[in-house]
Amino acid sequence: MPTPELNVFKFGGASLKDAAAIRNVANILQGYAGKQLVIIVSAMGKTTNALELVARAYFDGDVPTARQRLTELHNATLTTAKELFGQIPEDLVTSLNDLFVAVEWIFDEAPSDLYDYDYDQIVSLGELISSQVVAAWLNHEGLQTHWVDARDCILTDNTYREGWVQWPETQARIGQHVRPLLASGGFVLTQGFIGSTSENFTTTLGREGSDYSAAIFSYCLDAVAMTIWKDVPGVLTADPRLFENVTKVERLSYREAIEMTYYGASIIHPKTIKPLQNKSIPLFVRSFVDPTEKGTEISDEAGDNYPPMVAVEKFQALVNISTRDFSFVAEHHIKQLFEHITTTRLQVNMMQNTAISFNIVVNDIDDRVERFCQLVNAEFKTAVERDLELITVRHYTSEVADSMRRGKVQLLEGRMPLTLQMVVKEIPVIRRKD
Numbered sequence: 001m002p003t004p005e006l007n008v009f010k011f012g013g014a015s016l017k018d019a020a021a022i023r024n025v026a027n028i029l030q031g032y033a034g035k036q037l038v039i040i041v042s043a044m045g046k047t048t049n050a051l052e053l054v055a056r057a058y059f060d061g062d063v064p065t066a067r068q069r070l071t072e073l074h075n076a077t078l079t080t081a082k083e084l085f086g087q088i089p090e091d092l093v094t095s096l097n098d099l100f101v102a103v104e105w106i107f108d109e110a111p112s113d114l115y116d117y118d119y120d121q122i123v124s125l126g127e128l129i130s131s132q133v134v135a136a137w138l139n140h141e142g143l144q145t146h147w148v149d150a151r152d153c154i155l156t157d158n159t160y161r162e163g164w165v166q167w168p169e170t171q172a173r174i175g176q177h178v179r180p181l182l183a184s185g186g187f188v189l190t191q192g193f194i195g196s197t198s199e200n201f202t203t204t205l206g207r208e209g210s211d212y213s214a215a216i217f218s219y220c221l222d223a224v225a226m227t228i229w230k231d232v233p234g235v236l237t238a239d240p241r242l243f244e245n246v247t248k249v250e251r252l253s254y255r256e257a258i259e260m261t262y263y264g265a266s267i268i269h270p271k272t273i274k275p276l277q278n279k280s281i282p283l284f285v286r287s288f289v290d291p292t293e294k295g296t297e298i299s300d301e302a303g304d305n306y307p308p309m310v311a312v313e314k315f316q317a318l319v320n321i322s323t324r325d326f327s328f329v330a331e332h333h334i335k336q337l338f339e340h341i342t343t344t345r346l347q348v349n350m351m352q353n354t355a356i357s358f359n360i361v362v363n364d365i366d367d368r369v370e371r372f373c374q375l376v377n378a379e380f381k382t383a384v385e386r387d388l389e390l391i392t393v394r395h396y397t398s399e400v401a402d403s404m405r406r407g408k409v410q411l412l413e414g415r416m417p418l419t420l421q422m423v424v425k426e427i428p429v430i431r432r433k434d
């Protein structure tokens with residue numbers, strides 16, 4: 001049953017990066033007091049990056065470093081809480097302490113044989129901490145807020161670091177845990193990014209997956225709209241950190257949004273769009289810096305005219321695969337290659353083939369490319385080029401395409417009527433030997 005006028009808001013790391021930022025979030029939420037609202041929060045600032053280092057140190061057997069980094073994070077969290085509250089409420093100190101102690105207990109045991117599993121048990125801490133601090137602050141500010149554990153709501157399979165949502169069970173759990181709280185009044189606040197398996201082990205949904213969590217809650221609760229609050233005025237024609245002269249796009253269709261985000265427009269996690277599109281729930285991208293502004297609306301197609309829009313995906317590897325015996329790359333080879341692509345969890349962003357070779361451009365994550373090359377080694381030769389960028393231009397013009405190529409060497413290009421893609425690397429700078 002739809003929840004009347006329910007909105008879902010997602011606040012990411014940038015909007016929660018320190019005490020002043022959390023105060024700002026509470027000020028925004030004052031404007032929604034008494035409304036039906038589910039709030040999804042990410043970890044504060046760059047906490048997830050810090051926790052990745054903790055997980056790596058632990059898995060590599062360097063427990064003292066893991067402990068030290070965890071203690072630093074605990075102290076930083078208490079400092080933020082102290083700046084917010086002055087005197088930190090006792091129950092917040094206790095709940096934060098319990099969360100940190102649970103990770104310290106992991107350090108008392110040897111790592112499992114699966115890094116991705118250990119990663120999720122540790123890195124999920126970021127969202128658990130931030131949700132406790134923010135919920136406590138909202139309650140302190142007179143905004144009644146129920147804290148919910150997202151692991152009681154989002155059921156995933158056992159694919160650690162990229163849990164696959166089990167939709168029917170998730171829908172039932174969200175209904176069971178969230179609806180009664182909404183009915184009792186007050187906001188519901190929970191964590192983005194995390195879920196759990198049927199054996200109650202914590203999973204994460206993939207880096208920057210809190211947007212996706214918000215879309216899951218929006219879908220399951222039939223929200224009227226979902227809003228993600230960002231440090232930019234909305235979706236821009238390109239990432240302002242990388243490009244000049246970018247402008248805000250007032251409206252985007254789901255199709256445009258999914259194409260841009262899949263290829264690296266990191267403003268929205270690519271998995272966010274499908275659940276919203278499936279129920280025609282509009283997505284608003286708004287500024288937490290200037291919450292009076294309208295932002296960008298993403299919804300059904302409306303015959304819009306779009307300017308050129310650019311997305312850049314970094315850390316790409318180009319894998320050139322060729323047969324060892326000069327035979328054609330035929331269908332059965334491609335089938336075999338894709339089986340290995342699936343088992344090593346490569347995400348293929350571009351592919352092109354010739355008579356005896358097959359090129360794929362993939363996200364270069366961990367040792368996945370090496371594992372893939374080993375698996376195909378018996379039948380195929382492989383050559384890998386790394387540190388590449390995949391630039392995708394929707395609604396391209398020749399001027400924009402030329403400006404993207406400037407100062408780069410282009411290794412691969414793909415053109416479709418609406419989309420231009422190029423794989424580029426920096427031109428190596430020749431320096432004098434003195």
Ligand SMILES: Nc1ncnc2c1ncn2[C@@H]1O[C@H](COP(=O)(O)OP(=O)(O)O)[C@@H](O)[C@H]1O
Nearest residue numbers: 012013014015232235236238239241265266267
């Ligand atoms: N097309 C785009 N429009 C606007 N911002 C973009 C775009 N592509 C990338 N970004 C970047 O996304 C950032 C906001 O996303 P992100 O840092 O993931 O936020 P959070 O982690 O707080 O949710 C912006 O600061 C901007 O640099």
Ligand SMILES: N[C@@H](CC(=O)OP(=O)(O)O)C(=O)O
Nearest residue numbers: 012013042048207208209210
């Ligand atoms: N904290 C997680 C999940 C997330 O989505 O964060 P953010 O909303 O700050 O991008 C990450 O950094 O990957």
